[in-house]
Amino acid sequence: MLSLSVRPEQAGGQPPSGGFRPAPQRRVTTLAWAFVAASVGVLALVAWGPAVLRAPFTLLALAGGLWALTYGMRRNAAPEQRGPWRCLLVAAWLFLVAIVLRAVVPGAAATPPGPMVLIPDAFVLPAYLIMGYGFAGMLRRRRATEDAPARVDALLVGLATAFMTWTYVIAPQLGHDGVNVLRLANSCFPVIDVVLLVLVAQLTLAGGARQPALWLLIGGSTAMFAGDFLFTLRDGQILDLSQHTVETLFVAVFLLVGASALHPSMRTLTQPQQIIAQDLSKVRTVLIALVVVVPTVITTLEPPRGVVDAAVRSVLCALLVIGVLARVVRANNSQARAEQSIRRRATHDALTDLPNRELLAETIATWGDRAVAEQLEISLLFIDLDRFKMVNDHWGHQIGDELLCAVAGRLGTQVREDDLVCRIGGDEFVIALATPSHSRYAESLAERVLGEFVRPFRLSVGEVVISASIGVAKSLGGAHALELIRDADTAMYKAKGSGRNAFAMFDTSLRDEVRDRMNLEQALRGALERDELSVHFQPIVDLGTGELEGFEALMRWRHPVLGAVSPMQFIPIAEETGLIVEAGAWLLRESANQLTRWIAERPGGARELHVSVNVSVRQLRDGALVDVVRDVLAETGLPPQALWLEITESGVMEDLNTALATLHALRELGVVLCIDDFGTGYSSLSYLNRLPVGIVKLDRSFVSEVGESGANEPIVRAVLAMTGAMNLRVVAEGVETEVQRDWLRAQGCDLAQGWYYGAAKVATDLDDWIRPPATV
Numbered sequence: 001m002l003s004l005s006v007r008p009e010q011a012g013g014q015p016p017s018g019g020f021r022p023a024p025q026r027r028v029t030t031l032a033w034a035f036v037a038a039s040v041g042v043l044a045l046v047a048w049g050p051a052v053l054r055a056p057f058t059l060l061a062l063a064g065g066l067w068a069l070t071y072g073m074r075r076n077a078a079p080e081q082r083g084p085w086r087c088l089l090v091a092a093w094l095f096l097v098a099i100v101l102r103a104v105v106p107g108a109a110a111t112p113p114g115p116m117v118l119i120p121d122a123f124v125l126p127a128y129l130i131m132g133y134g135f136a137g138m139l140r141r142r143r144a145t146e147d148a149p150a151r152v153d154a155l156l157v158g159l160a161t162a163f164m165t166w167t168y169v170i171a172p173q174l175g176h177d178g179v180n181v182l183r184l185a186n187s188c189f190p191v192i193d194v195v196l197l198v199l200v201a202q203l204t205l206a207g208g209a210r211q212p213a214l215w216l217l218i219g220g221s222t223a224m225f226a227g228d229f230l231f232t233l234r235d236g237q238i239l240d241l242s243q244h245t246v247e248t249l250f251v252a253v254f255l256l257v258g259a260s261a262l263h264p265s266m267r268t269l270t271q272p273q274q275i276i277a278q279d280l281s282k283v284r285t286v287l288i289a290l291v292v293v294v295p296t297v298i299t300t301l302e303p304p305r306g307v308v309d310a311a312v313r314s315v316l317c318a319l320l321v322i323g324v325l326a327r328v329v330r331a332n333n334s335q336a337r338a339e340q341s342i343r344r345r346a347t348h349d350a351l352t353d354l355p356n357r358e359l360l361a362e363t364i365a366t367w368g369d370r371a372v373a374e375q376l377e378i379s380l381l382f383i384d385l386d387r388f389k390m391v392n393d394h395w396g397h398q399i400g401d402e403l404l405c406a407v408a409g410r411l412g413t414q415v416r417e418d419d420l421v422c423r424i425g426g427d428e429f430v431i432a433l434a435t436p437s438h439s440r441y442a443e444s445l446a447e448r449v450l451g452e453f454v455r456p457f458r459l460s461v462g463e464v465v466i467s468a469s470i471g472v473a474k475s476l477g478g479a480h481a482l483e484l485i486r487d488a489d490t491a492m493y494k495a496k497g498s499g500r501n502a503f504a505m506f507d508t509s510l511r512d513e514v515r516d517r518m519n520l521e522q523a524l525r526g527a528l529e530r531d532e533l534s535v536h537f538q539p540i541v542d543l544g545t546g547e548l549e550g551f552e553a554l555m556r557w558r559h560p561v562l563g564a565v566s567p568m569q570f571i572p573i574a575e576e577t578g579l580i581v582e583a584g585a586w587l588l589r590e591s592a593n594q595l596t597r598w599i600a601e602r603p604g605g606a607r608e609l610h611v612s613v614n615v616s617v618r619q620l621r622d623g624a625l626v627d628v629v630r631d632v633l634a635e636t637g638l639p640p641q642a643l644w645l646e647i648t649e650s651g652v653m654e655d656l657n658t659a660l661a662t663l664h665a666l667r668e669l670g671v672v673l674c675i676d677d678f679g680t681g682y683s684s685l686s687y688l689n690r691l692p693v694g695i696v697k698l699d700r701s702f703v704s705e706v707g708e709s710g711a712n713e714p715i716v717r718a719v720l721a722m723t724g725a726m727n728l729r730v731v732a733e734g735v736e737t738e739v740q741r742d743w744l745r746a747q748g749c750d751l752a753q754g755w756y757y758g759a760a761k762v763a764t765d766l767d768d769w770i771r772p773p774a775t776v
Contacts, residue, residue: 029263032212032262036216038064039061039256039258042060043252043255047245061254062096062251068259068262069085069089069092072085072260077270081141081271084134084135084270085261085270086134088261091128098124099120101120128193128196131196139199139202142268142270149331150205152327155198156287157287157291160290162191163316163320166312166316167302167309168302169233170191204218212263213268214269221253223249291320295320346358347359354408356424360424360430365481376436377436379441381431381446381503382470382472382473382488383411383430383469384428384469384470385427385467385468386469386496388403391464393657399460399464414448414449419431431449442474443472446503449503450467450470467500469502469503490510520573525579532560533555533583535554535762535763537552537591537611537761538554539753539758539766540612540753543751551609551766552614553590571616580616584618589635592632592636595609595642598770610672612646612674615646616651620647625662626662639670643671646675647659647675648675649676652687663692673691673692673695674731675697678719694728697730698730698733699734702715702719703734708739713743731750732749732753733753734753734754735754736756740756741756
């Protein structure tokens with residue numbers, strides 16, 4: 001069935017080419033239905049009115065139909081869309097000439113037909129051909145010819161109609177003595193009607209929704225087919241009908257086709273449509289059933305009149321059977337393809353076309369039966385791309401998808417024919433393989449896969465380098481797919497925790513770690529409410545004067561059963577679960593309150609103190625961070641410059657655009673921003689220059705060897721030179737010896753903190769630092 005929906009650019013907005021602007025749709029629609037209503041009245045008078053009124057109202061109806069066809073074509077269709085409608089208009093004029101000639105030429109309407117009938121028929125024949133060309137043009141412009149099932153169904157309708165036409169119109173003519181050539185010529189018109197019917201049927205069946213203009217056009221075509229069929233039966237003296245009855249049908253043709261052109265939806269009949277080929281829907285199934293039944297019923301009611309009649313009917317029936325069989329076979333094949341497509345969509349990833357989690361589970365279950373019998377080992381490589389989010393954030397999801405497809409291609413080159421490469425999540429891939437027990441094929445494959453990530457991926461934006469973390473899990477058969485995936489996933493996180501770009505083997509101890517982690521997470525969820533969290537402060541001193549500059553606030557957790565829990569354990573959990581957002585806000589508030597009290601207690605110069613608070617990646621992404629800081633400053637009265645916020649390099653770079661917006665908003669509040677652990681991530685002048693920071697904290701891994709082995713001294717000098725040129729102050733973390741302090745002081749480092757000055761303590765243990773001012 002042909003879709004008649006109008007695309008937005010065709011329904012309004014942009015006018016068609018050539019400057020054509022259709023008339024307002026509501027006004028033209030009203031005019032079209034008013035014309036239909038008037039046509040019903042006029043047609044009723046033509047059919048059943050007084051004889052004296054039939055002629056004038058017939059002329060009125062014919063003229064009205066021509067006017068509607070002409071006016072509607074000009075008002076509703078753009079110039080480039082009018083071709084098929086012009087054909088219908090020319091055909092209508094030719095039909096009108098033929099009607100007039102039948103009325104005025106003596107013998108042109110005689111029954112039985114005489115030679116004079118050929119005069120109007122000379123106009124009718126080209127009218128049919130031109131009309132058929134117009135219908136074909138509509139099919140071509142609407143792309144309805146792309147619907148092969150509709151074409152076959154239309155041909156079946158045509159064959160059934162041809163069977164009926166042969167039986168009731170043409171075959172009876174063969175029974176007359178000395179076949180009347182005029183009768184046979186007159187019988188040609190129903191045959192032409194069959195061809196036109198095929199075109200109209202295809203126009204009707206190919207597509208989706210039917211617009212009013214199509215219904216009106218179908219109505220006009222049906223009236224024409226019925227009129228021609230009855231006219232031929234009447235002329236052949238097969239059926240006793242008045243000429244007036246037949247002519248009424250032809251008048252209806254003019255009115256219906258005119259109304260079709262007058263309706264605004266007529267433009268959809270000559271516009272390209274999205275044609276979706278349909279197979280055996282309910283309507284088409286009923287249609288095909290009727291097509292099969294028609295010859296049977298007709299043959300029962302009207303037995304063949306001779307050998308020729310029987311032969312023609314047999315050929316038509318054979319063609320019908322072949323057509324129906326072809327239609328059913330096509331429908332079955334289409335159904336099979338649809339089921340296969342649905343099955344593939346259900347078991348394969350839409351982006352990479354790799355098997356998905358469902359097919360992976362099925363495959364592992366199948367291999368499990370073999371593994372037990374053949375002593376095979378089932379292995380899974382769980383592959384997760386490192387920092388894939390940065391690719392999406394920097395280049396967009398389209399490039400991210402491009403990278404995923406490239407990764408899928410690379411993985412496919414490293415496996416055997418029987419191995420299974422799957423994509424089970426965003427940037428998560430799995431390779432499943434079955435090998436003899438105790439084989440090291442899985443480990444060697446993991447190494448080869450990591451080697452593939454050394455080479456850059458060539459994408460549309462250029463070369464992109466990314467690494468991967470791999471977890472490997474093995475089973476000797478009988479393992480459930482979900483358990484094996486879970487174990488490989490656990491091993492993958494172990495690889496990520498070891499620094500990424502590596503693979504790790506699963507062992508049962510990892511399950512214990514996961515269990516302990518889950519227990520720790522559950523305990524952490526209520527730690528704040530149970531008042532188990534506390535703040536410890538580590539002094540930060542001025543290297544030049546030795547005076548106290550401020551403190552770094554550090555969160556600590558003491559569990560009633562577990563005791564003191566290392567920040568290295570609970571901070572990552574809080575970050576992953578989102579608990580860090582609430583805990584971080586609490587840390588900010590507690591730190592600001594404590595510094596406010598210290599400022600109030602400390603003698604002169606107290607306002608030079610500051611407190612430095614770590615801000616996690618999760619907090620940085622949280623939209624409420626700026627409001628939290630603003631509220632803390634307002635509640636505590638702490639000067640904004642006394643609050644330092646520490647952010648990590650990696651945290652900023654994971655979502656640079658979002659981070660920059662948040663950092664600038666924080667800087668506008670007046671707080672000081674610090675880059676924490678500088679030198680361990682994306683240390684570069686280009687990115688540092690974009691960040692609104694005032695402090696750089698040098699990571700303890702660089703400080704630990706200065707002044708002694710000298711291994712990192714060139715790096716530290718370079719950092720100090722770079723930050724000095726940018727007017728940034730530097731805090732050296734992890735200062736533990738006097739040698740380190742002296743070397744850093746000699747290089748011009750501004751501030752320092754570490755065990756040399758003191759460990760982090762609760763506020764009550766720092767009175768010596770607060771009163772009186774300390775110098776170190």
